[in-house]
C-alpha cells in the first residue's frame with residue numbers, strides 16, 4: 265500500500281438516512297445507520313427489492329437522500345437538501361448491474377478513463393491499464409466497443425474500470441452475476457488478492473451466499489430497508505437474530521420449544537416435544553420455562569444406524585454427490601438432515617439421530 269493510498273483510505277458512515285423515489289410514497293430506507301471501517305470488506309445480502317442497489321447508488325451520489333447524511337472518509341458527501349459532492353469527486357469506484365460503459369469508447373479507453381482525472385504519468389497510466397486488461401482476460405477485446413462484447417465481457421470491463429484507479433471506496437452491485445462459475449471463482453480470488461494488497465473499503469452486493477461467505481469480513485442481511493443482522497458469516501450462520509436471517513442464510517429446521525435450564529456460558533437445556541437437548545446454544549438472557557425458537561441446520565444433525573436404539577424414521581432421501589439429504593420424522597417432528605455419512609438404511613427404516621448443535625432465541629409463541 266503506498267503512502268498516497270493510505271492517506272486516502274476511507275471509512276464510511278451513514279446516519280439516519282431516509283430515501284424514497286419521487287414517483288413513490290414508500291420509503292426504501294428509513295432511519296438507516298451504517299458504519300464501515302476503513303479497509304473493511306462488507307457484503308450486503310437480502311431479497312430482491314429490499315434496497316441494496318438504492319443504498320449503493322446513494323453512496324455513489326446517483327440518488328438523492330431525503331433525510332440523514334453520508335460521510336465518506338473525513339468529508340460529508342451528502343446531506344438532506346444540503347451538501348452533495350458529485351459522484352466523480354467522491355473517490356469511489358463502482359460496478360453496477362447495468363455495466364454503464366461508455367458506448368463510444370473502446371474497451372481500453374473505457375478502462376483508461378478513470379485515470380484521466382488522476383495524477384498519473386502517461387507511463388503509469390499505460391502500465392496500470394495493461395495490468396487491468398491482463399487481470400480480467402481482456403487482451404483480445406481491448407480494441408472493441410462495448411456493443412461488440414458479450415454480457416460477461418462487459419462485466420469484466422466494468423470491473424477493470426472500477427479497480428484500475430485503486431479508489432479508496434469500492435461499491436459493487438452483483439459484479440460477477442453474468443460470469444460463468446469458473447470465471448466467477450477466479451475473479452473472486454482476484455478481488456481477495458486486490459483487497460489484501462491495497463485494502464480499499466468495499467461494499468459488495470450479491471445474491472450468491474457462497475460468494476458472500478467467501479468475500480465478506482462482515483455480512484449485512486437487509487430486508488425491507490432494515491438491517492436484520494450484521495456480523496461475520498460464521499456468526500450469522502450459527503447464531504441468527506431472527507427467523508428471517510436463519511431462513512435467508514441457508515436451509516434450517518425451525519422448531520418451537522422451552523428452556524428447561526440455562527446453565528450459562530451459552531449452554532442450555534431445551535425441550536422440544538418429547539426431546540431434551542443439553543447442548544443447545546442460546547441467547548444468554550433466557551430463563552427456565554421461557555419459550556424459544558430453535559434453529560437446527562440440516563448439517564447439525566448426526567444420524568446413525570444402531571440396532572439397540574432408534575428415535576426417527578426416514579421419510580425421504582436424496583443423494584446430492586458430496587452429501588445426502590434426508591427427510592426424517594423425529595417422533596412427530598419433521599426434520600431435514602444433510603450428512604456425509606453413508607448409511608444403508610432406506611426410506612421407511614428407523615435410525616438414531618443426535619442433534620449436535622442448535623441455536624435458540626426468545627419467542628412469544
Ligand SMILES: Nc1ncnc2c1ncn2[C@@H]1O[C@H](COP(=O)(O)OP(=O)(O)OP(=O)(O)O)[C@@H](O)[C@H]1O
Nearest residue numbers: 285287288292310311312313314315316317318319
Ligand atoms: N428509479 C426508481 N423509481 C422508483 N422506485 C424504485 C426505483 N429504483 C428502485 N425502486 C424501488 O425501490 C425499492 C428498492 O429497490 P432496489 O433496486 O434498491 O432493491 P434491491 O434490493 O437492489 O433489489 P434487486 O436485488 O432486485 O436488485 C424497490 O421497491 C424498487 O421497486
